[in-house]
Amino acid sequence: MNTLPTYQQSRWSLAELFASAEPSEMQQAFSSLEQKVAQFETIRPALTETVSSADFMQFVRQLEETNIEAGRLYGFVNLQFSEDTQNQAAQSLLARVQQLFAELTNRTLFFSLWWKDLPDTAAERLMAVAGDYCYWLEEMRHFKPHTLSEAEEKIINLKDVTGASALSLLYDSLTNRYTFKLEVEGETKELTRDALMVYARHVNPDLRAAAYQELYRVYGNDGPILGQIYQALVRDWRNEQVGLRKFASPISARNLANDLPDRVVDTLLEICQKNRPVFARFFKLKARWLGMPHLRRYDIYAPVAAADKQYTFAQSAGMVFDSFAHFDPLFAELAERVFKANHLDSQVRKGKRGGAFCSTPVHDLTPWVLLNFQGKPSDVATMAHELGHAIHSQLASKHTAFTAHASLPLAETASTFAEMMLVDRLLAEETDAAVRRDLLFRQVDDAYATIQRQAYFALFERQAHEMADNGASVDELSETYLQTLKEQFGDAVEVGEEFHWEWVSIPHIYEVPFYVYAYAFGQLLVLSLYQQYKVEGEAFKARYVKILSTGGSQAPVKLLAEAGIDITPAEFWQGGFDVIGSLVDKLEKDFMVY
Numbered sequence: 001m002n003t004l005p006t007y008q009q010s011r012w013s014l015a016e017l018f019a020s021a022e023p024s025e026m027q028q029a030f031s032s033l034e035q036k037v038a039q040f041e042t043i044r045p046a047l048t049e050t051v052s053s054a055d056f057m058q059f060v061r062q063l064e065e066t067n068i069e070a071g072r073l074y075g076f077v078n079l080q081f082s083e084d085t086q087n088q089a090a091q092s093l094l095a096r097v098q099q100l101f102a103e104l105t106n107r108t109l110f111f112s113l114w115w116k117d118l119p120d121t122a123a124e125r126l127m128a129v130a131g132d133y134c135y136w137l138e139e140m141r142h143f144k145p146h147t148l149s150e151a152e153e154k155i156i157n158l159k160d161v162t163g164a165s166a167l168s169l170l171y172d173s174l175t176n177r178y179t180f181k182l183e184v185e186g187e188t189k190e191l192t193r194d195a196l197m198v199y200a201r202h203v204n205p206d207l208r209a210a211a212y213q214e215l216y217r218v219y220g221n222d223g224p225i226l227g228q229i230y231q232a233l234v235r236d237w238r239n240e241q242v243g244l245r246k247f248a249s250p251i252s253a254r255n256l257a258n259d260l261p262d263r264v265v266d267t268l269l270e271i272c273q274k275n276r277p278v279f280a281r282f283f284k285l286k287a288r289w290l291g292m293p294h295l296r297r298y299d300i301y302a303p304v305a306a307a308d309k310q311y312t313f314a315q316s317a318g319m320v321f322d323s324f325a326h327f328d329p330l331f332a333e334l335a336e337r338v339f340k341a342n343h344l345d346s347q348v349r350k351g352k353r354g355g356a357f358c359s360t361p362v363h364d365l366t367p368w369v370l371l372n373f374q375g376k377p378s379d380v381a382t383m384a385h386e387l388g389h390a391i392h393s394q395l396a397s398k399h400t401a402f403t404a405h406a407s408l409p410l411a412e413t414a415s416t417f418a419e420m421m422l423v424d425r426l427l428a429e430e431t432d433a434a435v436r437r438d439l440l441f442r443q444v445d446d447a448y449a450t451i452q453r454q455a456y457f458a459l460f461e462r463q464a465h466e467m468a469d470n471g472a473s474v475d476e477l478s479e480t481y482l483q484t485l486k487e488q489f490g491d492a493v494e495v496g497e498e499f500h501w502e503w504v505s506i507p508h509i510y511e512v513p514f515y516v517y518a519y520a521f522g523q524l525l526v527l528s529l530y531q532q533y534k535v536e537g538e539a540f541k542a543r544y545v546k547i548l549s550t551g552g553s554q555a556p557v558k559l560l561a562e563a564g565i566d567i568t569p570a571e572f573w574q575g576g577f578d579v580i581g582s583l584v585d586k587l588e589k590d591f592m593v594y
């Protein structure tokens with residue numbers, strides 16, 4: 001292996017986007033964007049059924065240029081805000097950009113409306129010469145039956161800024177202020193949610209219980225208000241998507257945006273529901289390892305071994321690069337580019353956004369990655385995860401700005417796959433039985449959290465959207481939520497009453513209805529892909545690289561079909577669960593010989 005420089009934790013540099021946030025520089029960016037939009041508005045009379053393909057392509061490129069510039073600006077202010085969410089200047093800049101974007105979107109709206117309204121023959125003539133823009137153009141036309149008049153679309157966009165989006169921001173503002181109190185070894189700590197939930201994985205069962213009880217005490221205090229916000233958002237979604245846009249059901253609107261047929265999503269959710277026993281078996285096994293008669297909901301992420309390894313930042317980077325290089329040296333090289341470009345913010349600082357993400361504001365620039373690295377094994381996994389996203393986006397960067405980004409159901413492919421590469425590498429090198437067991441248990445813990453838990457959120461959303469339409473109260477929604485938990489866990493896990501507030505603590509169901517099933521989709525897909533990799537070895541790699549390199553330039557069903565994967569039958573999704581099932585088998589055997 002080549003020698004790696006020793007990486008240190010640092011802030012990132014945003015210089016590739018803008019040299020600074022100086023008012024003069026920002027003002028110039030605003031004016032330049034404004035100018036581009038004004039120019040684009042002049043093409044309006046030229047948009048006719050007989051527009052020449054040369055002119056059409058020029059307009060498309062013009063719109064793309066405008067989008068790239070907008071992405072650069074938004075990316076910059078958003079990343080700057082993530083660095084320090086308490087920075088007032090960054091906050092107001094972000095708000096200003098959001099308002100500006102709603103206005104600019106409205107001024108360029110005429111293009112997509114014209115395009116969707118064009119007769120098939122004219123659209124086909126233009127798509128035939130559109131090259132890599134083709135799928136983007138085709139996707140837009142899927143929405144033709146659900147599109148309103150220009151005036152109506154403009155009203156919705158403008159009213160959303162102060163309506164649904166504002167409600168969603170209000171939810172964020174309310175919940176981001178929460179602090180949680182937890183008594184640890186005789187000392188009362190005041191914690192953020194991220195810091196509190198570290199105790200969900202603590203070895204001490206009382207601390208685990210106390211952490212969850214405190215979480216839902218705080219959310220429960222505001223439960224009726226948070227629930228009310230949810231009801232309003234859900235009604236807004238139905239009024240718009242079903243009432244005005246005539247989607248068959250609330251979830252159908254999300255499915256079309258993901259370009260997935262309704263029946264594929266229905267099958268996915270059915271199979272998740274059907275496979276409850278796989279995780280039930282895992283939870284019962286976990287109870288035995290922990291020496292508990294029964295697992296409580298507080299214990300599902302409990303560690304089975306008290307193996308508290310710490311890794312330095314340089315060690316972690318080395319392990320991640322090494323596991324990528326083992327798969328393909330190109331993967332390690334692409335991951336390392338993020339470090340070399342200084343696009344990684346890994347420090348833990350007050351006011352910095354929690355969690356982790358990878359962002360590619362301009363499709364052909366090296367992505368930016370945010371981590372809050374503290375040296376825990378899960379931090380190493382997160383590093384692999386986010387760098388997986390960065391690899392995906394670099395492999396797809398040759399596409400247009402409209403077709404580079406993978407659609408939601410495929411967006412977690414490279415990241416989840418990267419985590420599996422890391423775990424495999426660690427297992428291959430680890431000789432300590434307790435650490436190995438811990439790694440395997442964590443793998444199933446994570447599979448539970450990304451597949452079953454998220455699928456059940458989506459199942460709850462489906463019910464909640466119906467119930468809210470029929471005037472259900474917040475208490476009735478809470479009761480229904482508790483029922484879905486009881487169905488999910490059966491007799492394997494005991495669920496405390498306070499968990500009826502869990503749904504008001506899930507930002508995704510507020511911000512992006514039905515977003516969550518994409519996690520289950522992605523993880524089950526990757527389990528199947530990884531299985532193929534193990535069987536086929538080298539032969540698999542080219543196919544995998546092709547899936548990633550396609551980015552968002554093809555429909556997910558088609559893209560996967562070309563890679564030999566048919567996601568339409570139930571058996572495909574079952575295959576993913578079978579992989580988890582065999583992991584649980586392995587752990588059960590392990591317990592017998594222990």
Ligand SMILES: [Zn+2]
Pocket residue numbers: 385389412415
């Ligand atoms: Zn991810």
